[in-house]
Amino acid sequence: MVLTKQETVQLRSALQDAVVKCSERCLYQAAKWAAELLNAIPESASGNEGQSNAPGQPTPSLFTRNPDPVEAALEAAEVNKYLLAKSLFDCREYDRCAAVFLPDSLLAGIISTQSDEAVGPSEKETHSFPTMVDQQRKTELPEISQKSLFLALYAKVISGEKRKDEDAEMVMGPHDLGTATNRQLRMVSSYLQQWFAQVTNEDGEAVGSQGWLEYLYGMVLAKEKNETEAMEWLIRSVHLFPMNWGCWQEMTSLITRIEDLNRIAPHLPQNIVSFVFHLHTSLELYQQGPNLANSLDQLLAIFPTSSFLLTCNALLAYHNKDLMAAEQHFSQLLSLHPHRLDSLDHYSNILYVLNLRPKLAFLAHLCASVDKFRPESCVVIGNYYSLCSAHEKAVQYFRRALTLDRSCLSAWTLMGHEYVELKNTHAAIESYRRAVDVNRRDYRAWYGLGQTYEVLEMHTYALWYYKKAAGLRPWDGKMWMAVGSCLQKMGREKDGIKALKRALLADSYYDSTASSFGSGVGSARGIGHMDPEVLLQIANMFHNLGDIEEAKAYMELCVAQEDGGDSGGGFGDSIAIHNDSQGGAVSDDGDEAGGGGNEGTGVTAATSKARMWLAKHAMDVEDYALAHRLAQELCQDGVEVEEAKGLIRSARAHMDESELGRHGG
Missing domain, CATH: 4.10.860 (DNA Excision Repair, Uvrb; Chain A)
Structure with missing residues (x-):
């Protein structure tokens, strides 16, 4: 671009x-x-x-000129009041700010009117535009500009949020039920209903509206969990004023699946901000792939030093499971903007997974020196203490982050992880549930709930939560491994095998859209490296079902992973994996993905167990030479040496008997 x-x-x-x-x-x-x-x-x-210096062009001033002459006249008349209200807002005196334009007596009258009208109609009609009574009372709304009205009502919303946090108990305390509500939403919603009813024409268009009040109404509806109607008002807002990034972020918070994003995309204005919105929302939905990378490159060509886009670049590498590249991107971003704390909680997660303790310690010190009372700083410090195995201290900092901002998603999820480490399953479940309440897209919280219920041996609950996580991350093999293991514990081996095969496909073709596996025997060429643990688990499940041939095929494929999947001695025809997207198996240079150059896993506990199973199976089918060779390899591996020596002795004895039988004959 x-x-x-x-x-x-x-x-x-x-x-x-x-x-x-x-x-x-x-x-x-x-x-x-x-x-x-x-x-x-x-x-x-x-x-x-x-x-x-263009002739006739005014020098940029503090305030923008309103193109609507009526609004411009109102703004000019109330400029002194507006300056007072904005100053009060900046000083965080939100109720005083709202009272400059909307006295409490006026707002109380609006609430009482709305209460009278609410008697009788169903709850579904609460947000529909009033008709008869409103037509009689609409003159009672004060005549103020949209800018001042937005500021006053927005101050009321923020005041309600502030009081909600004050009324809430200590984070994760005995009385912290997460049920505190913003009591100002109803009043703001009622006022905006009457205002829109007053300016809406027969075609349903708000005449003269500039998009800001639509944004505020959509935000209020979203907080009231009226998400469908909220999305409609937010879309109206971005059509009227597309440069309000806060409105686009509200829309992102309402989108839980990529299908939802694709459904609303045709209804959005086509401009550069909607392009950025699509990129940002896709990353929030954990998407990755060449198309997204191409979109990001186009935007970086226009804004090469944008900290927001550089963060998106790092998160894209993170979603691609390229943690080293993500760490380098974040490191570069930190060098360019050393005082910027936004998204550093993601950076600390990457450093935690990579076990880069010195860098995480540096990041924690940096955040504390910039602003130790930012939620992001508390999360970074909590991650550092977690890496040091100081889990109680980590919980303390995650709680501090939530005290500062109860909607801090990372803090809820990571605190759940810490409670799992501390064996406090009840607190872990509550933390994960609160994370899901904040953001239903957080697959880590769903996965954490599944793990916790699995520890409690409540496999039906665990399976449900694992499936939610897998639905959010369908290409992540770890999610499907959890589903398959849970199904195995429930005795549903056939379904478990399907889930584990899906895990193999997700890990093998991470950059493509994988959806189906074949059954039976086929070529393993092009699959690349596969997780030996998953292959062993599938083989054991086939063994439990009595399908020895399939079990043998997967055991052979498991052993083949030691040298990169090239099975050599007949192990190459043990599994068939299809990909619905045929192009997904081919890399940019035309070679099959994983078709060579794999170093292999070397000897692992899983491959040794598979080799032992194959040796015992060879004994059962009287293939003593193969059993002898496999047992000798086990002795070299240093795993199950004594049992392997026993197999060697038994196989050698049977081989000697066969030799004697042939000579005697």
């Missing part, structure tokens, strides 16, 4: 406008996002030379 000079100038102007308008409405995170993106446009490509 290459922008012309004129397009770059327009983009820069739109981002400047977004920064100012979001700041005017105290949407600080959206303003920060737009400002960072604005400054990521290279100066040479910005085309701003001559722009500021």
Whole structure:
């Protein structure tokens, strides 16, 4: 994606406008996002030379000019009140801010009116536009500008969130049920219903609306769990003002599956922000692949130093399971923006998995020096203590993160992991459940719930949660391994085999969309490295079902993984794996994926067990030469040496008897 000079100038102007308008409405995170993106446009490509000195073009001022003359007149008339309200908001005096334009007496009247109208209709009609009573009372709404109305109502929402946190008990305390609610939502929702009923024409369009109140109404509906209607209002908002990143983020929070994203995509405006939104939401849904990487490269060509896009690049490598590349991307990002704490909790997770304790210690010290009371800092420090096996201390820091922000997803999930380590299963389940309440897309929380219930030997519950995790990460072999193991423990070997085969496919073709496996015998060429543990587990399940031939085939394939899957002595025809996407098995240079160059796993406990099974099977079918060879290999491996020596003696005895029989005959 290459922008012309004129397009770059327009983009820069739109981002400047977004920064100012979001700041005017105290949407600080959206303003920060737009400002960072604005400054990521290279100066040479910005085309701003001559722009500021263009004849007739005013110098950028503190406030943007409203194109609607009615709104512009209202804003001019109330500028002093607006400055007071914004100052109060900046000082976090939210109720005083709202009272500048909307006194409590007025808001109380709106709530009582709504209560009277709510008697009789079903709950489904609560958010429909009022008709008769509203037509009589709509003149009672004060005549203020949309900017001031947004600021006042938004202050009420933030005030309600602040009180909700204050009313909540200590995180994970005995009375912390997670049931505290924002009591201001009903009032804000009622006011906005009346306002939209007042400005909506016969075609259902809000005449003169500029998109900000639609965003606020969508946000309120989302907090009230009315997600379908919330999405409709948010889509209206981005059509009216597409540069409000906060609105796009609200839409992302409502999307739980890639199908939902594809369904709403045709209804969105087609611009660069919607392009960024599609990339961001896909990453939130743990997507990966060449198309996503290509989209990211196109955006980085326009914003080469964008911290947001560089973070997306690191997360894309993380979702691709390329942890080393992800670590390098985050390290580069940290060197460019050493004071930026956003998404460093993800970086700490990567360092934890890679067991890079010195780097994690440095990151924890850096975060503490920048701002020790940011949720991200607390998560990073908690991860460091967890890596040091100080699990109680880690829980303390994850709790601190949640005290600062109860919607901090990483803290809930990681605290669940710590409680599992501390053998506190009840607290672990509660932590994971709260993580799911915050974000239903968090496969780690679903997987953690499955693990915890499996520890409690409640396999039916564990299976349900594992399936939820696998549905969110269908290409992650670890999820399907958990499903297969759980099914095995429930005595459902046939279903367990299907799940474990899916795990093999997911691990073998991670970059393609894998969906089906064949049964029977076929070529293993092109599969690449497979997990010997999974192959051994499948073989044992076939053995339990009495299918010895299939069990033998998978045992042979398990042993073949020692040298990279090239089975040599007849092990190559032991499994058939299909891929619905035929192109997925071929790499960019035309070679079959995994078709060579595999180093193999070497001797593992799984391959030794498989070799022992094959040796015993060879004894059963009187193939004493093969049994003798396999047992000798076991002695060289140093695993089950005594049992292997016994097999060698037994096989040699049978071979000697056969020799004597032949000579005697």
